[in-house]
Amino acid sequence: MMRRKISLALTALFFVLTVTPAIAWNSVGHMTVAYAAYQQLTPAEQARVAALLKLNPYYPKWIALVPAGASDADRDMYVFMMAATWPDEIKAMGSGYVGNDNPPKSELPTLNVGYTDKQAHKYWHFINTPFSQDGTPLHAAAGPNTGQKIALFRDALASSEPDALKSYDLVWLLHLVGDIHQPLHCSTRDTAASPKGDLGGNSVVVTGPLKELHAAWDDALGLGDTANYKTAVAAAAKLPPPDTKLATDANVDDWAAESFSLAKSDVYVPPVGPALGPYTLDAAYTANKLKIAQQRVSLAGARLATLLKTALNCGQQACAN
Numbered sequence: 001m002m003r004r005k006i007s008l009a010l011t012a013l014f015f016v017l018t019v020t021p022a023i024a025w026n027s028v029g030h031m032t033v034a035y036a037a038y039q040q041l042t043p044a045e046q047a048r049v050a051a052l053l054k055l056n057p058y059y060p061k062w063i064a065l066v067p068a069g070a071s072d073a074d075r076d077m078y079v080f081m082m083a084a085t086w087p088d089e090i091k092a093m094g095s096g097y098v099g100n101d102n103p104p105k106s107e108l109p110t111l112n113v114g115y116t117d118k119q120a121h122k123y124w125h126f127i128n129t130p131f132s133q134d135g136t137p138l139h140a141a142a143g144p145n146t147g148q149k150i151a152l153f154r155d156a157l158a159s160s161e162p163d164a165l166k167s168y169d170l171v172w173l174l175h176l177v178g179d180i181h182q183p184l185h186c187s188t189r190d191t192a193a194s195p196k197g198d199l200g201g202n203s204v205v206v207t208g209p210l211k212e213l214h215a216a217w218d219d220a221l222g223l224g225d226t227a228n229y230k231t232a233v234a235a236a237a238k239l240p241p242p243d244t245k246l247a248t249d250a251n252v253d254d255w256a257a258e259s260f261s262l263a264k265s266d267v268y269v270p271p272v273g274p275a276l277g278p279y280t281l282d283a284a285y286t287a288n289k290l291k292i293a294q295q296r297v298s299l300a301g302a303r304l305a306t307l308l309k310t311a312l313n314c315g316q317q318a319c320a321n
Contacts, residue, residue, distance in 0.1 A: 025178050027085045028224045029297060031232035033178040034084035036239060036301025037308065038077055044314040050076040053083050055167035057115060065227050078229050084174040085226045091120050101199075109144035112156055114168040124149045124176065126185040129260050130197055134274055136190040139197060146180045147252045158311040170308075177255075177307065181300035183292070184214050186256045187263035193276050201267065205277035213272060216281060220293035239298040247302040250310075255303065259296070266292055 025033070038046065053059060062082040066075045090097040097120040111117075127145040130138040153169040153176070161169075179185045188197030189204075198204055201213035210216045221235045249255070266288060272279050281289070312319050 025182055025221070025293075025297065026218045026223070027088065027226050028222045028228060028232050028235060029182075029218065029220070029293070030084040030088070030175055030178045031081040031226075031229050032221055032235045032239070032297050033181075033300045033304060034081040034174055035077070035232055035236045036298060037174075037304040038080050040302070040305035041308065042314060044319060045309060045312055046076060046080075048312050048314055048319045049080060049170060049308070052163060052167040052170050053079055055115075055164050056083060056086065056171055058083075058086055058089065062226075065229070080174070081229045081232060082226050083171050084178065086171045087121075087125070087175040089226065091122060095120075103142065103144060107144065109148040110152060111144070112152055112165070112169070114165040117168075124172070125179050126200055127180070127256050127260075128188045128197055128200065129186055129256070130188050130190045131260075131264060132190045133268065134191055136192055136195050138190055139195065141188075146176050146185065147256050150176050150180065150252050154307055154311055157308075158313065173307065174304070177304040178297070178300050180252065180255045181259060181296040181303075182217065183259045183263040183267050183296070184217050186259035187267075189263075189268055191274060191276075198276070203276055204272065205279070206272075207278050207280045213267070213277075213279075217267065217289060217293065220290050221297065235297075236301075239294050239301075242298045242302040243295075246299055247306070250303070250306065262292060262296075 041049070053062075056062075059079070062079045063075070065082065066078050070078070089095065097118050099120040099122060101122045103123045123142075124144060125146060127147055128141045130141060132138060149172065153173045157166055157169045157173065184200040188200050190197055194203055199214070201217070202215075204213035205211060206213050206216055208216075210219060222231050224231045246258075269285075271282055271285060
């Protein structure tokens with residue numbers, strides 16, 4: 001029995017040391033958010049975002065993934081969906097972007113210089129709000145964070161800045177609004193085993209191919225990368241309608257607070273225990289995970305649409321900026 005306990009402990013430690021960085025909803029999840037938002041945009045708004053996305057350096061890659069014979073309308077929609085994955089795409093080795101999960105001490109939350117910035121800014125994707133279930137003292141959360149960047153990019157998109165910068169603001173907004181609705185991107189659990197936090201569940205080992213609790217939530221809507229945009233369309237068809245009252249809430253702090261609350265009430269609950277695992281997620285937990293993911297993605301899509309409508313300020317024929 002003692003050998004078995006030691007073996008399990010070593011297995012958990014191995015996964016903690018080799019854990020991958022947090023990426024929030026995977027590509028399918030982010031594209032599902034974007035699809036849900038796109039359906040609520042007017043033709044003028046759709047034309048405006050299409051023009052801005054053409055300025056992104058990955059635009060040729062996205063166009064190449066659109067099947068020959070697709071209509072102009074479908075092409076623009078698919079590109080909009082794929083653009084929501086860009087802030088994760090630039091994390092990949094060989095992308096030309098650099099950086100890790102730790103923000104430079106000199107970086108201000110107001111940083112916004114556009115595509116000349118070759119930092120991947122991985123730390124923009126989350127808000128590490130700590131909590132504890134075992135009395136471990138809470139560590140201090142560092143910024144800049146997702147909520148700050150959403151507010152910045154939203155205001156910048158509504159300003160008179162050049163379109164090249166607005167394009168950058170837009171792709172980050174498409175992604176970060178999805179991120180802030182993922183419970184494990186707004187929380188980190190401080191425990192005796194991880195007193196500085198568990199990296200939003202990335203240090204919590206679960207059995208099966210996903211290996212980490214964070215990944216189990218990321219992949220709730222289905223597996224795939226940017227090329228699997230049609231998987232996202234199918235996932236969107238299964239989304240529940242967003243809560244009408246919550247959908248009108250434009251306060252980014254409220255969005256983060258909702259996710260933080262869900263992390264405590266529905267993520268770090270049995271069969272997830274107080275240590276770093278490994279844990280086996282049972283059928284009831286998995287079903288609830290899917291239900292919450294669908295609700296959060298649906299709500300993110302509605303809020304993203306409202307945010308873009310307000311920032312773009314488009315009429316039926318033209319946009320103000």
